[in-house]
Amino acid sequence: MFYRQIFLLSCLIVAVFIVLIGCAVKSVTEETGNDQGYIGLLQSAPTEAPDAQNHLASEAVNNNQNTSANNQSQPLLLTDFLPDREMTKVFQGGFENSGMVHVVDKVTDQKVQIKQIDFGGPIAKVYEVANEEIVLVYVLIFADLTNGADNLAGDFTSEPANRNETQLKGPIQVGTSWGGEKGEPISTITQVDVPVNTPAGFFRAIEVTIQWGGSPLIKYFGKGVGIIKASTHGYGYELVGLFYKTDDEKYLESGGIMAKYADYFDK
Structure with missing residues (x-):
């Protein structure tokens, strides 16, 4: 139990x-x-x-x-490869490899005026956009004038044309060419949208090859700036300084602009 x-x-x-x-x-x-x-x-x-x-x-x-x-x-436009505003462009190389300054002091819808100053003497150039071309229509060589320095600051965009030299032609594409008549050089767009690095900065550019006798001359045009580089056998120039809103007109009047940018020529 x-x-x-x-x-x-x-x-x-x-x-x-x-x-x-x-x-x-x-x-x-x-x-x-x-x-x-x-x-x-x-x-x-x-x-x-x-x-x-x-x-x-x-x-x-x-x-x-x-x-x-x-x-x-x-599509790329011709005007894309002209200076789009007033500016000063400083180049290394050029005449006797001594440097060069381009003062862009007049910019309109159809015309651009550039004062080219180097030790070979100042020159005023006027470019016009017409008929799908950028044409050099006026040149004034100040060495031919007794008062050249005083006239360097002038406006020559309304002067009668004394040149008819095509600098660039549309359409902006590889293969577009011009010239070759009456012994003129033949220019051809050989590259589009080329990256070009200069001491003044990086640019998207077009390449133009100019053939006339010996070695070809290669030019590069940057968007909104115009010419930035050129080279051939034994000669060339390259953009080393780019300036906006300068006071360079007074230097044009005094003829002292080369001295102002002298430090850039030896870089």
């Missing part, structure tokens, strides 16, 4: 123990299930975020591609 009671008590204890274990397992399972659900939400959130980010990135790439395509589809 005693052993029977002990046996029944043991069975009861085991049963209670089993029930307690079952409840504990259920509780742990439910808690684990909730944690997994929360983690699942955390894991599912970023799977949507990259999709949204990728969509935005794709739009940005498409926009960049469209912008690039639009830029490429826009």
